[in-house]
Amino acid sequence: MNWRAMRNTHFVAPTFAVLASLALISCGVPSGEQVNDPPLAGASIGGPFTLVNSAGETVKYSDFDGKYRIVYFGYAYCPDVCPTDVQRLTQGYNLFAEAEPALAEQVQPMFITIDPERDTQEVVGEFTSAFSPKLIGLTGTPEQVKTAADAFRVFYSKGAVSEGGGYLMDHSNIAYLMDRDGAPLATLPVDLGPDEIAAEIAKWTS
Numbered sequence: 001m002n003w004r005a006m007r008n009t010h011f012v013a014p015t016f017a018v019l020a021s022l023a024l025i026s027c028g029v030p031s032g033e034q035v036n037d038p039p040l041a042g043a044s045i046g047g048p049f050t051l052v053n054s055a056g057e058t059v060k061y062s063d064f065d066g067k068y069r070i071v072y073f074g075y076a077y078c079p080d081v082c083p084t085d086v087q088r089l090t091q092g093y094n095l096f097a098e099a100e101p102a103l104a105e106q107v108q109p110m111f112i113t114i115d116p117e118r119d120t121q122e123v124v125g126e127f128t129s130a131f132s133p134k135l136i137g138l139t140g141t142p143e144q145v146k147t148a149a150d151a152f153r154v155f156y157s158k159g160a161v162s163e164g165g166g167y168l169m170d171h172s173n174i175a176y177l178m179d180r181d182g183a184p185l186a187t188l189p190v191d192l193g194p195d196e197i198a199a200e201i202a203k204w205t206s
């Protein structure tokens with residue numbers, strides 16, 4: 001309707017659900033049998049990246065091998081969706097951690113910027129620390145960020161620059177839960193709320 005709403009569209013890719021349902025069909029599971037495969041099992045999502053954390057240290061995806069990961073791409077200057085999603089994610093993680101404190105230590109939430117032009121390591125650090133000390137903020141060169149976003153099938157593009165120099169980013173707002181090997185398990189329902197997010201984390205971790 002207005003300019004801002006038009007420019008700030010967040011895209012949710014429907015393809016994963018489609019792929020997951022196709023995968024289930026092709027498994028030929030007899031009707032009535034319980035299907036326990038994670039929704040994103042076997043999807044080629046996630047992959048190697050090299051980024052920089054808020055302390056300026058190089059961080060690789062493989063640094064988290066052995067841990068589950070929650071991965072969300074967004075940007076610190078996002079006026080609405082990213083802060084809402086990240087707040088729900090961290091609240092969901094905290095609920096899960098209350099119920100499963102030891103297991104929660106094995107789940108690493110991370111926020112990866114798709115706006116490296118403005119989201120310096122300091123800006124990313126300020127953004128993530130406003131939500132949770134557990135949340136790692138990552139940025140990098142435009143090339144490093146592109147590599148990471150592509151690996152997670154995340155779309156982003158820069159909107160028109162206003163007279164004041166500000167701009168919005170169009171981007172996918174998908175929160176992934178990844179396994180201890182870095183492979184995808186499920187998306188987390190950031191459109192719902194902390195209870196649903198905590199339940200989904202609990203469902204696929206052990």
Ligand code: NI
Pocket residue numbers: 010074075078079080081082083171
């Ligand atoms: Ni956003």
